[in-house]
Amino acid sequence: MIATDRPLAIIAGGGSVPTRVATAAMEAGRPLFVVGIEGEADPGIEGFPHAWVGWGSIGRLERLLAAHGTKDLVLVGNIRLRPDFKRLKPDFGTIKALPEIASILIGGDNSVLTGVIRFMETRGYTIVGAHEIATDLVAELGPVAGRSPREAEMEDARIALEAARTIGELDAGQAAVSSGKHVIALEAAEGTDAMLERVASLKQQGRLRRDGPVGVLAKCAKPQQDLRVDMPTIGPRTVEGVVKAGLAGIAIEARHVMIVDRDEVVKLARDAGIFIVALDLARR
């Protein structure tokens, strides 16, 4: 992690990653404050100095951050980007910021996060990536889990990763599957899990080879993705999807893909006999 003792605030959405980041910050001796988003964050954040805020309580959020002298923020965890506005109880800080918030939301999904970052930065905050605090959320170049890939599997890994990069450049998706040196699935709005279900179903229909596990899922970041707040991820569900799809392994872009619940991912990959490797991706 970054060598600093500036106070850090973690704005925590759902899932296990926020507590993972909090633990890493604590271990590094960094002053820490966790702000759990109500209805999103895991109760595990209560093991750290924390407070809960509701969607739309920007006034309260800013007062909390000011009270802790915190200018460095990690925004991490699953959030529903378009909260149910009927349940919103905006506080005064939110109402003051409403025109800006409205323009963020109107911009559509892709620009929401960019909008949030810009909104916080204009208020003097610095956005820090979760993987800058908990560095093992991403993988360095090389083997990550499970057995070693064979040469033909490495070729599928490279073909799938190249395809994933290409569709990332189209801002369409982050994942692709190659099998037998041929791209057989490309991810767009459906997401990685649904794409893997499709591969499983094509194999069941006999429309793809299925003599033993073959083929590789690759995942990488889009060039326009802000890795501080929006990283491609793999997790236990990804490994399960890959196994059900009869694939041989997973290739992720080194340092650009978050591994959620890494211990479980490693165990699942080993037990299933698949491989996970991190590869470098030359950016065009």
Added chain:
Amino acid sequence: MIATDRPLAIIAGGGSVPTRVATAAMEAGRPLFVVGIEGEADPGIEGFPHAWVGWGSIGRLERLLAAHGTKDLVLVGNIRLRPDFKRLKPDFGTIKALPEIASILIGGDNSVLTGVIRFMETRGYTIVGAHEIATDLVAELGPVAGRSPREAEMEDARIALEAARTIGELDAGQAAVSSGKHVIALEAAEGTDAMLERVASLKQQGRLRRDGPVGVLAKCAKPQQDLRVDMPTIGPRTVEGVVKAGLAGIAIEARHVMIVDRDEVVKLARDAGIFIVALDLARR
């Protein structure tokens, strides 16, 4: 069509296109002979000078072509590229050609057609594209059917066509869907119909906008595709899939995409209120 009176043979697989090509050749006064592949071709070919041959009867096929003095061949219609070898009754011509046939089949799906073409060309035949005979199988630049696209729809058409070209360069697929200036689906092994079903289901799940028909399906040829024997196609089922997916229209690459059952396609598009346009695609 090409101005020539050289005898033409149509090797006919399934569907309506072979008889469409035969009709166009007849209307142009070209000497014609149709060879129906048993179990594949439509009985409609019996309205033309014809014979039936089974898979694997290459000796008989060559004798038939020689008897008609035919060196120009159209290979058209749906064929199962990997016939059930248990049902094959190879004749002597096939047995002589077996080593070559085996190497064609071992090459995998993509190279099968290339292999067949090379095989026929080394025997002195010329392969002619179905669309060179029945020129209205493809569309010239401009409106093809239905209403006119609006400007935002034309933008989605261009984005989807660009995405389709890009995944074609990966040899992954030929079709893509853009909606709201964003690529939401990319075709690979599942095919266009399954991709459209996916879009329909994403809309049903509320994961995509569905306030009225929006979004465009685009389809184009892969750069490595031999258009004489392997064209991307759209047909009535494509239009139905687009309507079910709640899309506003279809963009096809001018002169590179075959429109199967064009009259029905035009009627379906008009009745459903969608558009079909043919666009030029700058090749890189």
